[in-house]
Amino acid sequence: MSSLQPVRGTHDLMFDDIRRHRLVQAKFAALAAHYGYSEITTPIFEATDVFARTLGDTTDIVTKEMYTFETKGGESVTLRPEGTAGVARAFISEGLTQQTPLKFFYHGPMFRHERPQKGRQRQFHQIGAELLGVPGPQGDVEVIALADHTLRELNLSGHITLELNSLGDTESRAAYRAVLIDFLFGHREKLSAESRERLEKNPLRVLDSKEPADKEIVVSAPRFPDYLNQTSRDFFKAVQDGLNNLGIFFKLNSSLVRGLDYYSHTAFEFTTEALGAQGTVLAGGRYDGLIKQMGGPPTAGIGWAAGVERLAMLLSDLPPLPRPIAMIPVGESEDAIAQKLSHRLRNSGFNIDIGYSGNMGKRMKRANKLNARVALIIGEDEVKQSVVTVRQLDSGEQSRVAMADLESHLDLYR
RNA sequence: GCGGGUAUAGCUCAGUUGGUUAGAGCAUCUGGUUGUGGUCCAGAGGGUCGUGGGUUCGAGCCCCAUUACUCGCCCCA
Numbered sequence: 001m002s003s004l005q006p007v008r009g010t011h012d013l014m015f016d017d018i019r020r021h022r023l024v025q026a027k028f029a030a031l032a033a034h035y036g037y038s039e040i041t042t043p044i045f046e047a048t049d050v051f052a053r054t055l056g057d058t059t060d061i062v063t064k065e066m067y068t069f070e071t072k073g074g075e076s077v078t079l080r081p082e083g084t085a086g087v088a089r090a091f092i093s094e095g096l097t098q099q100t101p102l103k104f105f106y107h108g109p110m111f112r113h114e115r116p117q118k119g120r121q122r123q124f125h126q127i128g129a130e131l132l133g134v135p136g137p138q139g140d141v142e143v144i145a146l147a148d149h150t151l152r153e154l155n156l157s158g159h160i161t162l163e164l165n166s167l168g169d170t171e172s173r174a175a176y177r178a179v180l181i182d183f184l185f186g187h188r189e190k191l192s193a194e195s196r197e198r199l200e201k202n203p204l205r206v207l208d209s210k211e212p213a214d215k216e217i218v219v220s221a222p223r224f225p226d227y228l229n230q231t232s233r234d235f236f237k238a239v240q241d242g243l244n245n246l247g248i249f250f251k252l253n254s255s256l257v258r259g260l261d262y263y264s265h266t267a268f269e270f271t272t273e274a275l276g277a278q279g280t281v282l283a284g285g286r287y288d289g290l291i292k293q294m295g296g297p298p299t300a301g302i303g304w305a306a307g308v309e310r311l312a313m314l315l316s317d318l319p320p321l322p323r324p325i326a327m328i329p330v331g332e333s334e335d336a337i338a339q340k341l342s343h344r345l346r347n348s349g350f351n352i353d354i355g356y357s358g359n360m361g362k363r364m365k366r367a368n369k370l371n372a373r374v375a376l377i378i379g380e381d382e383v384k385q386s387v388v389t390v391r392q393l394d395s396g397e398q399s400r401v402a403m404a405d406l407e408s409h410l411d412l413y414r
Numbered sequence: 415g416c417g418g419g420u421a422u423a424g425c426u427c428a429g430u431u432g433g434u435u436a437g438a439g440c441a442u443c444u445g446g447u448u449g450u451g452g453u454c455c456a457g458a459g460g461g462u463c464g465u466g467g468g469u470u471c472g473a474g475c476c477c478c479a480u481u482a483c484u485c486g487c488c489c490c491a
């Protein structure tokens with residue numbers, strides 16, 4: 001056991017792990033393109049303000065989880081803890097504000113300095129989609145449909161449920177916040193220490209406290225839906241109708257609160273029981289105020305992000321790896337011709353594995369381990385007659401094929 | 415940041431009340447087969463028992479510290 005470890009909360013991804021990640025990315029990328037979204041890659045770090053000013057001064061992400069450092073020029077930069085702020089920044093700095101509606105999707109690493117846990121790492125990966133400049137509920141419906149479709153495409157919809165809530169517009173939220181604070185203050189003494197702190201920083205969070213004592217109080221708390229104004233109510237209704245129209249099932253959850261400050265109206269989470277404490281697999285919402293807050297023109301926005309590690313853990317079987325054709329020179333004198341033949345076959349689209357050294361037995365073992373379908377054996381005899389011995393590894397049958405005819409003979413295994 | 419659990423071979427794990435030279439399976443390598451893999455047989459290599467200290471005649475085992483992993487809290491994808 002080596003003492004050389006990757007930095008806490010980071011992981012090397014290889015073999016099946018990275019294949020799972022690729023599968024998630026590839027299926028999502030294909031589907032997003034199908035919905036008319038185009039890919040965007042924003043920098044992995046941004047000026048610290050991009051995150052600090054938008055995510056909310058009181059959120060844990062900003063107060064204690066950001067990887068922030070100073071550049072040689074004295075500028076404060078931060079490794080991105082999430083994807084939306086960067087896309088919003090690009091929207092403004094690339095002068096795209098006249099080109100709405102815009103539909104973007106992305107994938108890539110994110111960084112948060114938290115205590116690692118199952119499904120939670122300091123460097124982790126997200127896929128996400130953002131729809132900019134669509135203020136109406138059809139935007140919410142489309143974005144949620146893309147999320148739902150992505151999960152279905154990954155065969156995960158079975159053990160995942162969609163939870164839905166509305167945080168209302170600014171006016172509704174302010175109104176509710178006021179009565180909620182009022183109510184909670186009345187029960188201040190009975191609240192848990194954590195919730196008393198939440199009361200100061202982010203009162204809505206008290207609603208999904210897991211403390212039994214808190215839960216008891218929360219049951220009789222004023223309910224968010226009752227404080228939505230007519231506009232917010234109509235909007236939420238339209239989103240629900242839209243989802244019903246598409247046959248997408250959801251569960252209303254009035255205590256669902258998104259962590260980041262920039263959300264309004266629709267908030268949603270796809271959750272599972274299968275990942276312990278990290279049940280949220282995909283989450284998002286509407287953020288109509290964000291672009292303006294960052295200095296752009298008022299622009300509606302809605303989007304979501306999903307944790308690739310969490311999705312990857314839920315995937316069942318990976319598709320099998322392609323079976324290569326093993327090129328096996330019998331001795332050193334056949335190396336050159338084997339290499340030349342491999343090159344020719346690779347150029348015609350065949351998947352060729354050529355062992356780098358070892359006697360024939362070793363190379364056959366390697367071919368077997370790689371699950372090769374066919375071995376191409378080239379020895380002195382074969383070279384003399386310009387043929388190759390083609391051995392089917394599953395059946396053990398073998399025959400000789402003229403080198404010139406190899407491509408057409410192997411066509412089955414392309 | 416707070417709490418619980420774990421740490422023995424490349425991997426998964428045994429290791430009795432503290433007692434000789436720390437084991438198994440899988441994997442790797444060699445040979446049986448110098449032009450034929452998978453199965454089989456025989457053999458080999460591989461360990462500062464996470465790290466540092468302590469108790470003891472004696473520590474993989476007990477105690478303390480520390481690090482990593484892991485699960486939960488907080489928070490979040």
